Amino acid sequence: MLGFPPCSAPLGFLQSFTSSGFFGQAIVILLMLFSVVAWTAILYRFRIFARVNSQNKRFTAAFRKERHPFSIFLRQQRFSDSPSYRIYLRCCQSAARTLGMEEADIADLLEGGISPHFLSPSQLQIIRESAERELADQILRLEKDMALLATTTTLAPFMGLLGTVWGVMEAFNGMAASASPTSSAVISGISSALLTTVIGLMVAIPTVFFYNMLSVRLRNETVGMDNFVQELIGEFHHAYVREG
Numbered sequence: 001m002l003g004f005p006p007c008s009a010p011l012g013f014l015q016s017f018t019s020s021g022f023f024g025q026a027i028v029i030l031l032m033l034f035s036v037v038a039w040t041a042i043l044y045r046f047r048i049f050a051r052v053n054s055q056n057k058r059f060t061a062a063f064r065k066e067r068h069p070f071s072i073f074l075r076q077q078r079f080s081d082s083p084s085y086r087i088y089l090r091c092c093q094s095a096a097r098t099l100g101m102e103e104a105d106i107a108d109l110l111e112g113g114i115s116p117h118f119l120s121p122s123q124l125q126i127i128r129e130s131a132e133r134e135l136a137d138q139i140l141r142l143e144k145d146m147a148l149l150a151t152t153t154t155l156a157p158f159m160g161l162l163g164t165v166w167g168v169m170e171a172f173n174g175m176a177a178s179a180s181p182t183s184s185a186v187i188s189g190i191s192s193a194l195l196t197t198v199i200g201l202m203v204a205i206p207t208v209f210f211y212n213m214l215s216v217r218l219r220n221e222t223v224g225m226d227n228f229v230q231e232l233i234g235e236f237h238h239a240y241v242r243e244g
Contacts, residue, residue: 021166021192023166023167024163024166024192024195027162027163027196027199028163028196028199031199032199034152034155034156034159035202037152038149038152038207041149042149042210042211042214044145045145045146045149045214046214049142049217049218052081052082052142052221053221054081055079055080055082056083056221056224059072059079059082059085060084062077063088068239069095069232069235069236070092070095073088083138083141086138087131087225087228087232088228090130090134091131093130094126094127094131095236095240098123098127099119099123118241118242119236119237119240119241124236124237124240127233128229131232135226135229139218139222139225142218143218146211146214146215146218149211149214150211152204152207153204153208153211156201156204156207157197157200157201158200159196159200160196160197160199160200160201160203161197161200162196163195164194164197165193166193167190167193167195168190171190171192
């Protein structure tokens with residue numbers, strides 16, 4: 001049975017790289033740097049999304065156990081890695097300013113007192129806008145590095161193609177300049193040229209796969225935070241808005 005030794009592919013890549021021209025080698029090195037940066041971003045983003053998901057679940061569970069929207073804010077419970085908590089914190093700060101309440105007023109309310117403070121629909125809208133601005137800020141934080149991955153998935157194949165076209169052009173130019181070109185020399189030149197396309201695809205294919213996975217996780221977190229904003233505003237509406 002015919003076959004290749006296990007190390008034939010790496011040796012073939014190395015031989016193609018060493019026989020490439022300066023331009024082809026520069027593209028391969030650049031693609032490898034792109035790969036290192038992309039994999040670093042992918043691993044970091046997965047770690048961030050795992051932490052965010054865990055903390056958001058913890059915070060949301062704690063929030064839903066409370067009978068008043070200011071409870072966690074007053075007790076100064078911390079969920080530092082939770083974007084939903086940051087939205088909640090901004091919303092409570094905006095609500096306290098809008099209501100003109102001090103911490104002592106909120107504490108009396110939580111102890112069972114009756115609040116003399118009420119919100120008009122326009123004031124509730126101000127609080128909602130504060131929450132939505134913080135939501136937008138948190139989404140931008142979660143989207144960090146996604147543009148880099150999208151650029152890598154788009155650029156890497158084109159860089160590889162550019163290196164291949166350049167290498168093929170050099171191979172045919174060398175064949176035209178040679179008095180007696182041989183088929184082995186032409187094949188060697190084309191093989192070296194194709195290396196950049198192979199490397200470009202090897203960089204782009206896993207990057208686009210994990211980029212799509214991260215995009216799904218980003219969408220899930222975004223929808224979850226948006227739902228929390230609606231829930232939070234509903235709690236403030238229930239506590240402070242009097243209809244009629």
